[in-house]
Amino acid sequence: MQFFLEVLIGGALAGIMYALVAIGFVLIYRASGVFNFAQGSMILFAALTFVNLVERGVPFWIAFAVTLAILVASAFAIERLVLRPLANRSVITLFLATLGLSYMFEGSAQLLWGSQVHALELGISDEPLAIAGLSVSSFDLVATGIAGTLVIILALLTGRTSLGLSLRAVAADPLAALSIGIRLDRVTVIAWSLAGFVALVAGLLWGARSGVQFSLALIVLKALPVLIIGGFTSIEGVIVAGLLVGASEKLAEIYLGAIIGSGIENWFAYVLALLFLMVRPTGLFGQPALARI
Amino acid sequence: MATIPYPAASGTARLSLTSFWIALLAVAMAPFVIGSDYLFSAILVPVLILSLAGLGLNILTGYAGQLSLGSAAFMAIGAFATYNLYLRIPGLPLLFAMAGGGLVAAIFGLVFGLPSLRVKGFYLIASTLAAQFLVPWLLSQYDWFSNDNASGVITAPPLLITGVSFDSPAGRYAFTLGVVAIVTILARNLIASPSGRAWMAVRDMDLAAAALGISPGRTKLFAFAVSSFILGVAGALWAFTYLGTVEPAGLDLDRSFQILFIIIIGGMGSLSGNFLGAAFIVLLPILLSRAGAILTGGDLGSDVLENLNKVAFGALIILFLIKEPDGLARLVGRLRPTNKPIQQEPN
Secondary structure (H helix, E strand, O other), X not given: OHHHHHHHHHHHHHHHHHHHHHHHHHXXXXXXXXXXXXXXXXXXXXXXXXXXXXXXXXXXXXXXXXXXXXHHHHHHHHXXXXXXXXXXXXXXXXXXXXXXXXXXXXXHHHHHHOOOOEOOOOOOOOOEEEXXXXXXXXXHHHHHHHHXXXXXXXXXXXXXXXXXXXXXXXXXXXXXXXXXOOOHHHHXXXXXXXXXXXXXXXXXXXXXHHOEOHHHHHHHHHHHHHHHHHOOOOHHHXXXXXXXXXXXXXXXXXXXXXXXXXXXXXXXXXXXXXXXXXXXOOOOOOOOOOOOX | OOEOOOOOOHHHHHHHHHHHHHHXXXXXXXXHHHOOHHHHHHHHHXXXXXXXXXXXXXXXXXXXXXXXXXXXXXXXXXXXXXXXXXXHOOOOOHHHHHHHHHHHHHHHHHHHHHHHHOOOOOHHHHHHXXXXXXXXXXXXHOHHHHOOOOOOOEEOOOOEEOOEEOOOHHHHHHHHHHHHHHHHHHHXXXXXXXXXXXXXXXXXOHHHHHHOOOOHHHHHHHHHHXXXXXXXXXXXXXXXXXXXXXOOOOOOHHHHHHHHHHHHHHOOOOHHHHHHHHHHHHHHHHHHHHHHHXXXXXXXXXXXXXXXXXXXXXXXXXXXXXXXXXXXXXXXXXXXXXXXXXXXXXX
């Protein structure tokens, strides 16, 4: 029983990290209706840039600021060069464009910084803590704390401020938003910059946990089922779904894996997401979309 | 109503159509005269197979409007099903085994297409990605699929049709060309049939299509089945005529993206686009590596080249989506003379 609880908690804590990645999607999806496949490569790009600056002797906060500035600059470039020319095109076209962006982020990150693995030290200790008789990693706890704080800030920012309101207005109806004086281009840049910020934080936490390397770009594939279960539009839903996916895939790997073979982690979340889709097509907290002819 | 009347031009049009087919035949046959083994096995065979895979995805995505990121999984199913049918049914001719492999892939396509009855757009990505991750896991987890071969890598059996061997590089090209040509012609006829038009109606507006009496669910599932069948045959060719081994390793998510790029660059909803896109995607890395070697005077290293390829493909995808959403097929189409009457399909 104790082992079961430890697996459950470890999985759920990892799930918070999935949620952190998935929130980057939700931000952009709510603001521009774009499903941004490049979120994973943005994480890789941000983490590689940061770690290389730090390894060249740049202090932590300056490296953080410089990386963030590069991400904001790419948000401007993406809005101007990719999204604006593709305005009013189908969601699938926009998705494919972010697939192209994803390749560009991945390729340029590794062209600039090489593809070897970097260790990243954030000064967070990683030792097992005994809490109520259960062993929990202290790094996981701190990372969860950071991720959780960020999630709450973002939820408040997009839910309770006028910026959040304009983000949602643009997503609901770009034309109506334009006509009441919301700057479409500015809102898009802000959303992509926020997503860049989330990517940087996620990149640092994941990088410190498992090394800064190419596999960071693949987290996007873990975040996708989380998004589908949580619903594309809901930050709360994504957090619940992150916990659910993280915990259930670890449990499945250990208990189900013993029966049908290991390596289940790679696909379990997708099968779970598929089952959810069949029952609740809009996810746990997503809003049902109305279609008009 | 076969042709919209268009005075004086129809004779030349028929002539140019005939000459187009002759030119196409000449292009397909030319390698036998001038071809080297490298040209056959490193360029022509993969281009043809990837064209066929592109055709498979194009039917689902370009014609029926359902996005898939799992193309390579259905190729893997086709390859392994063909291998097992050929292995376990004595005396089954290879071509029949390949068709059987395609049918098995089609059945899996139906299964993974089921969520399309309830969800649309990128929710559907989850279903095809599930296929992409689940299928290679299944194939490498259970040894039965690879006939209890310890390494999981199987050498493909020799290419024999009625006792004639196709095992030389030119023979492999001829074999691939034959299969690809037959499947392409069948697919072309299917696209021109009411089924094909139902796909396009569902793609353009499924609610309107339903109002016209087309069942969107059945139409989508049929597109999934046909698409997976073609991908399965392409996978069988990939294993039997290109690699010479049957293994799931090369048929991963990156391959699925590559096939998606073929239809974006070549042209969604176009038959010739698959061939143009596949040729482009096979040739660009080769050209990049040659250009890099000339510009820097040395070898760039495979790492740098791979990343250059990624940036180039990413930029090209975006450029094509913005400037030429109909892909290379449209670009090439513009070069042709336009005095052709608008032809409509006979009823």
